[in-house]
Amino acid sequence: MPELTNPRAERVRSVRALAGRPVRDRRGLFLVEGPQPVREAVRHMPERVRDLYLTVGAAERYPEILAAARGADVPVWLSASEVLDTMSRDAQGVLAVVRTWSSTIDELVHPRLVAVLAAVRDPGNAGTVIRTADAAGASAVILAGASVDLFNPKVVRSTAGSLFHLPVMRSGDLPEVLVSVRGLGLQVLAADGGGALDLDDLLDAAASDAPAGTDLRAPTAWLFGNEAWGLPAEDVARADGVVRIPLRGAAESLNLATAAALCLYASARAQR
Incomplete structure (x- = not known):
């Protein structure tokens, strides 16, 4: 039989309040909703899971x-x-309250592939890039500038558990991030539709084993900009190379998550 039956109980209200960022920041806790993200949290970071809530059916x-x-x-x-429905409409019968954490770039050891998100505001996009970076074997994801809160419930859900697989960190200053990743031996490549470098050409050059100039086989930090306006000129200028993804059809552009997937997998293939 369920132990928690009153949806108006103080514990229920306390968990539900974690949907708001001020409460998350103040209490150092966030919500993990749904069986897949919760499964990965319990498997990979059980020491950070404060409480697990399940319906009898979900158990x-x-x-x-x-x-x-x-x-x-x-x-x-x-x-x-x-009770679960009151705590979260997206729990699907499984919900965890997890302690937040703070990581720094200095903790990375010999990174080969990093995704840097600059002022990425959409939580679904941010979470999908984290999931994609995990699948591509990236070393870390960095949310820089005015990017969405890492522990936003939609970000967490969109990672499908990848948040608990690789280092994901926040930094308020993009120039400092780029200095730090260069200090770790990474080149910085900006993804931009007006880039002088073609991603397909870089892949061909890497496959030839004799690339000239920008080499996708080198340790790389990919820089991705805001969904609506991309990277401002001053951020593009900070990159070692600016790369465009060739568009073969009539589409004007690709969305952020798709562009990130193509760039990260291009580097992962070249490095392999």
Whole structure:
């Protein structure tokens, strides 16, 4: 039987309040909603999971989540469906409260591939880039400038658990980020539709084993700009190379997440 049955209880209100950034920042906690992100949080960062909430039905459907949580001594609360729905409309019967963290670029060791998001505001895009970077084998993702909050619930959901697989960090100053990644031996390539370098040409050159100039095989930090206006001229000028993705059809442009996927996988292929 569920232990939590009152959707108006103080604990329920306290969890629901974590949907707001001021509360997250003040309490150092955030929500992880849905079976896949929660599964990865419990598997990869159980020490940061403060509480796990499941409906009785979800506990039966996802016994591996329940077993992993109990094996890591994570407090588990079986809850009525009404309670989970009040805590979060996106929980799908599974919800975790997790402690936030703060990472720095200096913690990276011999990074080969990094994604830097400059003033990326859309949480779905940011989360999808984190998921894509994880799939491409990237070393880290850095949210720079006025980018969306890393622990925004939609960002967390959109990562599909990848948030718990690789270092993801926030930095308020893009120029400092670029100085830091260069200090780690990475070249900086900006993705921009007006770039002088063609991504296909760079891939061909890397495959020839004799690239001249910009080399996709080198350790690289890819710089991606805002969804609406891209990278401002001063940020483009900070890059070592500016790369365009060739558009073969009539589409005017690609969205941020798609462009990031193509660039990150191009580097991952060349480096392999």
